[in-house]
Amino acid sequence: MSSTIGTLFKVSTFGESHGKAVGAIVDGCPANLLLSEADIQPQLTRRRPGQSAMTTARDEADQVTILSGVENGKTLGTPIGLMVKNKDQRPGDYGEMSNVPRPSHADFTYQMKYGNRAASGGGRSSARETIGRVAAGAIAEKWLFEQFGTRIVSWVSSVGDIDARDLTMEGLTREQVDANIIRCPDAVAAEKMVGLVKKTAARKDSVGGVLTCVAENIPVGLGEPVFERMEASLAQAMLSIPATKGFEIGSGFSGARMFGSQHNDPFEMKADGRLGTSTNFSGGVQGGISNGEPLVFRIAFKPPATIGMAQETSTFEGEATVLEAKGRHDPCVVPRAIPIVEAMTALTLMDFVLRQAYRNA
Amino acid sequence: MSSTIGTLFKVSTFGESHGKAVGAIVDGCPANLLLSEADIQPQLTRRRPGQSAMTTARDEADQVTILSGVENGKTLGTPIGLMVKNKDQRPGDYGEMSNVPRPSHADFTYQMKYGNRAASGGGRSSARETIGRVAAGAIAEKWLFEQFGTRIVSWVSSVGDIDARDLTMEGLTREQVDANIIRCPDAVAAEKMVGLVKKTAARKDSVGGVLTCVAENIPVGLGEPVFERMEASLAQAMLSIPATKGFEIGSGFSGARMFGSQHNDPFEMKADGRLGTSTNFSGGVQGGISNGEPLVFRIAFKPPATIGMAQETSTFEGEATVLEAKGRHDPCVVPRAIPIVEAMTALTLMDFVLRQAYRNA
Amino acid sequence: MSSTIGTLFKVSTFGESHGKAVGAIVDGCPANLLLSEADIQPQLTRRRPGQSAMTTARDEADQVTILSGVENGKTLGTPIGLMVKNKDQRPGDYGEMSNVPRPSHADFTYQMKYGNRAASGGGRSSARETIGRVAAGAIAEKWLFEQFGTRIVSWVSSVGDIDARDLTMEGLTREQVDANIIRCPDAVAAEKMVGLVKKTAARKDSVGGVLTCVAENIPVGLGEPVFERMEASLAQAMLSIPATKGFEIGSGFSGARMFGSQHNDPFEMKADGRLGTSTNFSGGVQGGISNGEPLVFRIAFKPPATIGMAQETSTFEGEATVLEAKGRHDPCVVPRAIPIVEAMTALTLMDFVLRQAYRNA
Amino acid sequence: MSSTIGTLFKVSTFGESHGKAVGAIVDGCPANLLLSEADIQPQLTRRRPGQSAMTTARDEADQVTILSGVENGKTLGTPIGLMVKNKDQRPGDYGEMSNVPRPSHADFTYQMKYGNRAASGGGRSSARETIGRVAAGAIAEKWLFEQFGTRIVSWVSSVGDIDARDLTMEGLTREQVDANIIRCPDAVAAEKMVGLVKKTAARKDSVGGVLTCVAENIPVGLGEPVFERMEASLAQAMLSIPATKGFEIGSGFSGARMFGSQHNDPFEMKADGRLGTSTNFSGGVQGGISNGEPLVFRIAFKPPATIGMAQETSTFEGEATVLEAKGRHDPCVVPRAIPIVEAMTALTLMDFVLRQAYRNA
Incomplete structure (x- = not known):
């Protein structure tokens, strides 16, 4: 288990679906x-399932409580404990699957790995961990x-083989993203x-999709640099989200098909x-360090593994x-993955x- | 700087081009x-530039010396110090670039970031850091x-818009990869x-490419799990390599276009x-944990930023x-990136x- | 803040007195x-104040709840969330102290450090953090x-200038330690x-004391070795406990007064x-590594800083x-510090x- | 092995006596x-053995070379590689001891631990590691x-049962410390x-001693706070030095014998x-955080384990x-331990x- 991330801003998470x-x-x-x-609540609410026909209907209120680290409405600089109660703490529908590992x-x-697993099967790979x-x-x-006025906006840029047209961020808000249930x-x-x-x-059945952020x-x-280049750490962060299969920044995989004379971002x-760049094939990063341009990256999500359709597979014993x-x-997790x-x-x-603070001190 | 990676097998690197x-x-x-x-030497030699028309001609012997941690031909369990001397320790051709940051x-x-930089410009983003x-x-x-008999083989699967046909690993060796200078x-x-x-x-000019591993x-x-899922840590490791723009595992970005009924890997x-799977869209990983199938992933490399062709850009002062x-x-780094x-x-x-050892103990 | 300890067994704590x-x-x-x-409860109960005339009378039930990581009575291998509610969540008696920092x-x-502090003053230096x-x-x-049948027993070996006679562990149990309220x-x-x-x-007034463990x-x-030698990590762990001023292992400071011919522990x-040693001046550790003999160490606790007696001091502004x-x-924290x-x-x-597991695998 | 220390200023060491x-x-x-x-050289030279009758006579020049991270006389912000060659790389006198583990x-x-060890026996517990x-x-x-004008001075405050009189730092310099060969x-x-x-x-024979710093x-x-309180991290750092048995800060173990009314440091x-304190029983630390007063601490060193005097002991096999x-x-390591x-x-x-920098940013 490695449920802690960060060096100075350190986040440790806990919890399965049914604890x-x-x-x-x-x-x-x-x-x-x-x-x-x-x-904190708005992003939790955006993450919540059962918000629309797009996502599963289990009703989960997901109300957060701050347990520590804040007094008189201000952070103390001490650890902030955050808790969201699980509503349904008993293994239910999942029980009968136990002898058949669900494909993928x-x-x-x-x-x-553990010689044990949660009744819900996936343990910490559950979407609920992301709360x-x-x-x-x-x-x-x-x-x-x-x-810094930093603004972070993600949206659905493809579902299955349907691609959104190329969207720049100029003016794009979370409200616009949320204007439709698929968040495109x-x-x-x-x-x-x-x-x-x-x-x-x-x-x-289920279907995959891509998020742009x-x-x-x-x-x-x-x-x-070198092991925590911006793109390396973003890639780790994104591929730590359940169901992800790929990450690319700036030009990404299409950049591998380009010539340097096309791909280089001239300074101006x-x-x-x-001093900025007139194009942004770099996606806001050069030499692993942010250059002041917007960070632009994409994450591929596979289709959810749990489907109602009949699948031929095998029991743990090989039958x-x-x-x-x-x-x-x-059927599709990408809209819910946006706040994550x-x-x-x-x-x-x-x-x-x-x-970075000490270097500027 | 973050030049250390790993929790129990911990590697710290040092060095620029001209130290x-x-x-x-x-x-x-x-x-x-x-x-x-x-x-150790063979992979260093494979990484060396100047091996072929494909790569730059600077002659670098790159002989490694073990400074500690080994006695009588066996590791002691103590830190192993490794050193490769730089041949050319003085800033040369690079000098005149100093007022114009090279695009990308x-x-x-x-x-x-540092308010200083090596004469060679890129400091730790230099390919030499990877030694x-x-x-x-x-x-x-x-x-x-x-x-475990673990075998790791990487090869060039595309350069620019030229793709290799889909190659499975069955029998593929490093010798076969090295059979031609582009290592495809x-x-x-x-x-x-x-x-x-x-x-x-x-x-x-220069051109990008993709490696499969x-x-x-x-x-x-x-x-x-959760923050060091296999794919998350591989993504971090790969995107810590200079010039990388993307990482995908198993089905990757193409998996985002698939249905669950196609993508799920049935057990058999x-x-x-x-107990394995009959397909491997998962790329050897489920829930962030290896499942015993081969790990399969791809890394996108952008075209090298330094090109001889004239580029319009700006000085540090904006001129x-x-x-x-x-x-x-x-002109193309992918063949040399293979050992990295x-x-x-x-x-x-x-x-x-x-x-993982303690869980099996 | 650095509220996480451990590399593979990683513990992160949170909480102040009044959250x-x-x-x-x-x-x-x-x-x-x-x-x-x-x-878990028994050691929490041993730590609880108000157990005797020796310690403060605030009534705190300190009932622990396991929030995650356990199912059907067994650990899952996933993070175990642990919570103890605070009974008194409002700053009370402490309010009026705010302009006068309590000495020591x-x-x-x-x-x-933080430009802010909890109403209770000490924030995370509160004994309540140790829960x-x-x-x-x-x-x-x-x-x-x-x-391994590992048994860990600590007791009060001195309070002020009163020293317990030298006690070996042979047969010493927590029940015997708890037989009197001072736990000596x-x-x-x-x-x-x-x-x-x-x-x-x-x-x-208040008074200090020493624990042996x-x-x-x-x-x-x-x-x-080298930075996490057994004695180094024990010292860090012990001096992370509020009110500690010293740590010694085996012969400790008295060992500095000895000759090698006296101090060396012969093998037998x-x-x-x-293969063990016939004496244990080493305290169970040689070269930073446990040698199989009992670990023996002592921790010095200063007298508690908060006293009712009048103290001449100064306000934050220097008045x-x-x-x-x-x-x-x-008046004395050492009995309560034992479970910590x-x-x-x-x-x-x-x-x-x-x-260590991978080395034995 | 854990040969890396620090979070933002990270130091990794390597090397045994005979690599x-x-x-x-x-x-x-x-x-x-x-x-x-x-x-860098002066402190290495102070650490060097063979400087006086007090310490062993092996001649070691210990010239340091900077391998990276510095250009044109200035640090680059990148990792600084440091190397000191070993003169004597072959196991010599030590060979014959191999079947008898030296006591302590x-x-x-x-x-x-490792199922192997360096010819010199102690591997990384060698004083040479401290270079x-x-x-x-x-x-x-x-x-x-x-x-900050920070000045750090350590000296020998006892050898065996001979104690220096209590010395304050007022004006005390390294030159004064080095005025005699025992550095008291x-x-x-x-x-x-x-x-x-x-x-x-x-x-x-050999004899122990105490350093004050x-x-x-x-x-x-x-x-x-909490796990890296100043005193906790200092204790870890000091007890990571070979041959240490104890650490105390400020009043230390004698503080455990005091009353709060004596021990509290009034503000003025x-x-x-x-705003400082008129006494410094705290040793410069309160609640695990530096308070601006001098840090004062002491470290106990045991007598060196390797002695020429005959010792009864046992072979690895128990004979x-x-x-x-x-x-x-x-015969006594404390003078040499000062620069460490x-x-x-x-x-x-x-x-x-x-x-701390980001909190002040």
Whole structure:
């Protein structure tokens, strides 16, 4: 287990689907940040399942409680304990699957690694684990916004084979992202995506998708070469989210098909007196260090592993069997993953900002 | 700076292009591994520039010396100091660039982060930094092979818009990879790639590419959920390599276009009595933990930033200028990146194996 | 803030006196340990104030709840969330002290470090912070006992200038330690100590003391040279406990007055076939590594800083004033510190055991 | 092995007595510090054996080379590689001891932990390991002095049963400490100490001692509660030095015999406008955080384990034998330990200063 991330802004999470609670400890938050549950709840609510036809219908209130680290509405500089109670603490529908590891799910690997597993099967690979991250990320995000005006916005850029048109961040807000249930700001593509997810759900299947995330107003100089280059740490943060299969920054995989003369971002003096670049194939990072341009990256999510459709597979003992998952399951996780991606971005940036401070002191 | 990686198998690297030496300390290597410089040199030699028309012609011998941690041909269990002397310790051709940060290079960001930078410009973003990693990786690789028969092979799967046909690892060896200078085992594609690189070099441009890496004979149960899931740590390791822009595992970005019924890897009993999967869209990982199938992943490399072709850009002070890099530069780094990718894979796996040990004890 | 300790057995604590709760996350506990709140509660109860005339009378139930990481009575291998609610969440008696930093208390330094401080003054230097450690330590202790029969017993060896006679561990149990309220197994000394504490309390003063701790049945080979030698990590663990001023192992400071010919522990074959030593001036550690003999160490605790007696001091602004602490305060903390010392010992050993596993694999 | 220390100022050391070299990597040193070998050499020279009748006569030049991280006389902000070659790389006199673990030496525990050991026996418990620390400490010390005027001075306060009179730091310099070969600034005690060491050496025995260390001009607010309180980290740093048995800060063990009314340090406004304390039983630390008063602490060193005098002991196999160490050995290590203690103090403070920076930003 490695449930702690960060060097100076250190977040440790705990919790499975069916224990008493999930949550996190945030250690290293600067003192005197105005903070209450109301600052944290909105992103938790965006993460919550059952918000729309797109996502599973289990009702989870996910109300966060601050247990420590805040007094008189201000952070103390001490660890902030965060807790969200689980509503349903008993293993239910999941019980009967126990002898058949779900294909491409964590049942098998958890059992092999730990010699035990949660009744829900996936243990910490459960989406519910991400609650602690989202709560912690909301704190980082608030501090970054107050210090630098940092804005982090993620959206759905593809579902299955339906791609949104290329969207720049210019003016793009979370409200616009949330304007439709699939959270794709390209309304035309969004409608097609919703149709695809509905059809997929109807036949008890699931479908993957891609998120784009942009972070603006990032100080120059963040990232710790060599093993914690900005892109390396973002990649780790993003691929620590369940169901992810890929990460790319700036030009990404398409950059591998380009020539240097096309790909290099020329420097130019910006209107605000900052030396910037006229293109951003770098995605805001050079030499592993932020250059002041927006960070732009994408994360690939596989289709959810748990599907109601019949699958031929095998028991733990190797006997062939057919599995049909009971209950309701997310046919597509990308809309719900948005606040998680935003949170992991904020946690990564926050830690880098604090680590850079001594160089500017 | 963050030049240390690993929890139990801990590697710290040091060195720039023009200091006296580069190298690494490997802390946590199990005792009693047979080890000499001869075990480490081959991968360093594969990493060396000037091996072919494909890569830059600077002559660097890159002979490694073991400074500590080995006695009578066996590791002591104590830190292994590794050093490779730099031949050319004085800043040369690079001098005149100092007022113009090279586009998409690390000159600008290092200067902004540290308020200083090496004469060579990129400091630790120099390819020479990777020598320490390759040396350390060779040690990990040897131990993993002796324990589990682990084999790690990487190859060039695309250069620019030329793709190799899909290659499985079955029988693929490093010797086969090295059979041509571009290190692509698809001979037909290799020839085209070489042609493209030559044309690119002729016009003083550079070109990107993609590496595929496969690691076989991996124990089940490696990876530390949640923040050090196998894919998260591999992504961090790979994107810590200079010039990388993307990472994907298994189905990767194409998996985001698939349905769960296609993407799920059904379980089946393998001939060797191990419960495995009949497909491997997961890329050897489920729930962040290795499942015993081969790890399969790809890394995107951008075209090298330093090109001889004239580029319009700006000085540090914002004055427009034209930059033409002097000297010889790599038109394409992917062939040389192969031993680095293999090394970072070995380092990642080695640390996970040691961290898993107590669960099996 | 640095509220996380351990490499593979990682404990993160949170909480102040007057927030909603205190607690910890225990990450890295092996799966399949039988565990319930009943295994943790006894040491929390031993730590509780108000148990006797010796300690402060605030009534705190300190009931622990396991929030995650355990299912069907067994650990899952995932993070174990632990929480103890605070009863009194509002700043009370403490309010009026705010302009006068208590001498030798943490009021001043917390205010200077964080630019803020908890109403209770000391923030994380509060004894209440140790609850998370004691809860986590109980888990480690259970696992160590089951694996190796490890027994950890601490007792009061001096209060003020009253010393217990030299006690060896042979047969010494926690029950015997708890037989009197001062927790000193030398009944004669204990009575004097109790008398001294009563007299000290009567004049609203406080008094220091020393704890001895012995840990038996320790595997050979624990400790990670060079910076995490067994004695270095024990020293860190012990001096992270509030009010500590010193640590010594084996011969300790008296060893500095000895000759090598006296101090060296000769090897001899033990009855159980283990090569041991006939004396134990080393305190169970040689070269930073456990040698299989009992670990023996001592911790000095200063007299508690908060006293009711009038003290001449100064306000934050430098104005001379007289301070008399209101309310009831511990005149002597050493009896209550026993479970904390035992917990920190268990946490230190547990982490070393897990880190050693790969060498024995 | 755990040969890395520090969070932002990270030092990794390598090397045994008989490998090719010993040294360290210093990662996280701020850029633009003027630095050359001449800044590092003096403390290495103070650490060197063979300087006087007090210490062993092996001739070791111990010339340090900076391998990286410095260009044009200034630090780059990148890792600083430091190397000192070993002169004698072959196991010599030590060979014949191999079947008899030296009492209270690391031979036995290294063999048991690693299943292997260096020919010199103690591996990393060798005094030679400390070279890397001393070199790294000199860098930290230079930076701290330039930033805050921090001065760190250690001296011998007892040898065997001979105590120096209580010395305050007022005006005490390293030159005064070095004025006699035992490095005790109390000339009367020094003479007695020298006599004792000579007598001890003459009968092929060894003797222990205590070092006091004072660090002045320390910023308020350093230390990271709870697990890295200033005293906890200092204790760890000091007890990571070979042959140490105890650590105490401020009043230390004598503080455990005091009453709160005696021990509390009253606040008062200092001449320089800083709120300070009129006494310093706290040793410069309250609540784990520096309060601006001098840090004062003491470290107990046992008598060196290797003695020429005949000792009854046992072989690895348990056979009784008599051991007489060949060659020349240090009869007393405390004079040589001074630069090591100073270095570990500097490393600890440096890391805390960098970690505190973001709170002051």
